[in-house]
Amino acid sequence: MKKAVVLLSGGLDSTTALAIAKSRGFELYALSFDYGQRHRHELSCAGRTGLAVGVKQWIVAKIDILRMLGGSALTSSTPVPKGRTEKDMGADIPVTYVPARNTIFLSYATAWAEVLGAADIFIGVNILDYSGYPDCRPEFIASFQATANLATRAGVTGATKLTIHAPLINWTKAEIIKAGLALGVDYSTTSSCYDPHADGRPCGKCDSCILRRKGFKEAGSSDPLVYTL
């Protein structure tokens, strides 16, 4: 059985990417990060999803530098924007962008893949709903794949090259949800909110909540999460 490392934040997108990796027959190695994000509730969602889906192993890696550096509303006291229109969201790189986050996450996944002898990494980024994050673009993913293949044994020995799969990259949120539901994803154990209440309930008003709610509506489905607006 081929092994795949799957970046699993516990959000809607990465949970769907995990289901897709499973549907393609991979043995699943889920990798989550405790990087000081204010929405750490997503980590318990990642654990519940991992158990439900039957991952072979789940690692939560601690990353202290992103909290130390700040530079993002997700890792500092900068307020998370609320009630924005999609036009607002797309106008600029939002303050919820975390510097070099996906580069760090993919570099950890590359290390684990190399130790496992896995040639496949899954990441749930997507460009259409990406809120302007530079590290959610296809050109970034392609470039990281090239770099990872130079960085590791595969680049020297001619072993099987790493592939970074970003199956959601061109999908709308509605398409992601439809694909996930078709694969039996339980979205009640996912968390998308950037600024959840202390008990994990979503705020309903941050960019991520707004895009998620619209996605479920467009998918003709109902979001199993309860929003307290």
Next chain:
Amino acid sequence: MKKAVVLLSGGLDSTTALAIAKSRGFELYALSFDYGQRHRHELSCAGRTGLAVGVKQWIVAKIDILRMLGGSALTSSTPVPKGRTEKDMGADIPVTYVPARNTIFLSYATAWAEVLGAADIFIGVNILDYSGYPDCRPEFIASFQATANLATRAGVTGATKLTIHAPLINWTKAEIIKAGLALGVDYSTTSSCYDPHADGRPCGKCDSCILRRKGFKEAGSSDPLVYTL
């Protein structure tokens, strides 16, 4: 004053790279890693060097995953090879290779550079004495630079692009030492050994000690470290 992030392990190479960055007029932000390496003595060297050189800030980031994953003699109980010839060293990727280490280190440096507004990162890798590590090659550095520029704000906003400087990349160990001595580097507060004694004294027999000793000899200089063979 332009800012540079310098990866500083506390070894001979990165200490020389720091001196080179200083000589080029940069304000220095030194970044070290506690990744569970058995040769953690180098971290205290990094701190002493940072103080002596006058870095503006020094961060030691903790990385737990490399120790968790193992896969290297530097992060597990696999013995560090001793007494090898250079031919042995070059024959294969050695067991001291740490999976994806430089990709992880550079991704952290990229995050810090972005938060600082720095456009320059220094790393002390070199290919000639590189003992077969895939992530010490020029093509890896060039590819990482391209990836980092796609991953960050600079890739979207057209802000100044990041440059990854690897000034030692084509030098022999002797050339590195000569350049460092010309810049006043104090090599007594550096540590190169992969398997030092508990008090930090070098073993003198691992690949890294052998290359260092040969380098000082070829540079016509004497290594200030005391070897207990």
